[in-house]
Amino acid sequence: MSENTDVVVIGGGYAGVMAANRLTQRDDVTVTLVNPRRTFVERIRLHQLVGGTDDAVVDYREVLNEGVRLVVDTVTRIDAAGRSLTLASGSTVAYDYLIYAVGSGSADPGVPGAAEFAYPIGSLEEAQRLRPLLDAAPATAAVTVVGAGPTGIETAAELAEAGRAVTLVCGGVLGPYLHRRGRRSVAKRLAGLGVSVLDGPDTKVTAVTRDAVRLSGGRELPSDVTVWTAGFGVPDLAVRSGLSTDTLGRMLTDETLTSVDDVRIVAAGDSAAPSGLPLRMSCQAAMPLGARAADTVLSRIAGEQPSTLNQVFAGQCISLGRRAGIFQFAHKNDIALWFHVAGRPGAKLKELVCKGVVKHLADEARKPGAYGLHRVSGGGVRQKLLGAESGKAPATAERAV
Template identity: 75%
Template sequence: MTGNTHVVVIGGGYAGVMAANRLTQRDDVNVTLVNPRPDLVHRVRLHQLVGGSNDAVVAYEDVLAERVRLAVDTVTRIDAAGRSVTLAAGGTLGYDYLIYAVGSGSADPGVSGAAEFAYPLATLEEARRLRAALDATPAVSPVTVVGAGPTGIETAAELAEAGRRVTLVCGGVLGPYLHARGRRSVAKRLAKLGVAVIDGSDAKVTAVTADSVRLANGRELPSGVTVWTVGFGVPDLAVRSGLSTDAVGRLLTDETLTSVDDERILAAGDSAAPSNQPLRMSCLNATPLGARAADTVLSRLVGEQPETIHQGFYAQCISLGRSAGIYQFANRSDVAVWLHIDEGMGARIKELVCKSIPGHLSGEARKPGSFRLHRAPGGAARRRRLLHANGAHQIEAPAVSDRAA
């Protein structure tokens, strides 16, 4: 390869922006970021958009390096053989390397009436639609939040604190990731806010109508607005483009985040499945994975062997309204431990985390290569143990046939 290298990054979320910024370390690398929106969606604040305390967007001019070209468009197909992508607005865009960072969205609810009557909350457009629905609904009307992961808990707390009458239907346990001690703390806070929590084996939704939610035990809950936060899905772009994916549709890669089909294609964030053992979908993982994907490209450009995933720090941070929250610590296998920080200090930590994410991106834009969290000591060893424990093997990408000098 001679001359400038063109890298196309598909997706302008946390992973995509980090990767794009990091690639500007080299003057001979040109970067195009393709994203359907003109602003960064600050996804960890979508529940605040619904509650009316934040708009959940950040201007790209504040977090994206000046040398990165932003194309506000959608990629409809990847032509790996031709090294190009097709754009929804028309035309194609060629690349030398491609970073696939399309993120995640709402999963198919698979429950009668949910797609028609419930409001999902995984994208900016969905959050705005839900906010409009709440604004059009009387404040005394009951709200049912289905799903008790972080999004469901945060949304239920935000709405209850704003005066809404909220029921949280867990579909199982409250906060599945949390340690039992952390779960008790969250339950206590939700009770203080007046949220009715329905958990246990019967807390599964079997049908949604315009004004109710039906549970597995036959109970019907009146619901003026039903919020659906159960699970995430990924876009089907990789599948439609004939690339290898896991069962969910995430791009299948090796431990350097290189596609098992093509060494010129890499993946990062929620849409990556390294060694078919993807990391938990979260901003905590997305940003470092973006840095790792960029580092793999930069290593190949100088003929070096790319490093593998080194991430070794895990936790979960959940806001419980504006004045409380919980920071749940975890071990290096991403399993919650007894230690957590809650109440007001938990809220302050969560707000610090929310502010630090754009800070990491803007810092990388100003000084490419300065982000270091993806190189946590011990992360590589932890990853090897995880693969071994799950009976998985490190998948190898195709042999590199055309490295740049």
């Protein structure tokens, strides 16, 4: 009779759920998922929660394999030497292998007044806190959205489509990931919705007050409700636990997603920094990383050499209200192409992606091991970048268990 292996996954987002489901392939592996909420959060729909068109949550029974034990709690410390976790409730959980998938959230704005007067929407609780405030505000209230990445663009469009007077403060370029053709398409749609877009070098926010936003160019904008979407941060659990991280706090790993400190710890999703070259924070990266992390653990249990990361990207999709959107296609190494799909077809593609994400997780829950997108080759660009960084071809670091 084979010995049972306990694997604990911290974080029940896109990466964590994918990893937990995939680990159930083996009958001799016990899988525990520790997450602070009882429901799965569709982070890619949080702007819809703010706009009142979706609640952005899914019951874990729809996406999580029934063999996974869900512990609703928060991990406060990882004891790598003792292979155990301390929970906020005071309990401890032991593990043989750990998958660190704590995700990301709103970053500290670092701007005077922003923490007090601006409303981030990087988490379910933050979006839920903003929703009633918008409901109570008059239709004529000036709404300022700070940040022109996908979250900022989607939030501005969603609120403008609902009849709000919205100003989008870019702090630089509108949709920096987008190809210039895609950027023009997004700008046209936002203009059609009545969104005032402020971009360029003089649009960095220098201060936020109760009723205004000040910009680096000296301009002051009236703002009854200020929504902050600029930048993401990661939980500091790895830092507090004495594990190696990059400057943002993402766990440093090799190309198999194994921690540089401990062969028993594997990281995935937004909170992982493979070889110090993390992938773009997105569910598009998180789910394949979750699958790769699970495969690394399963390989080690089987006494096999884990495969290395070779991620492929399709592009970026952004909703522009409920009736339009854009799917920006990209090279498989995540550089935007000239080609995009906009308008109503773009909206349909975005909705297809959102539903497809949940379906991927549900399919993996029903048939562990079915997911295979993490095996699609992203080409040799990452290997070249790693070689340029280190002066030699990347290699997997083997450590004694």
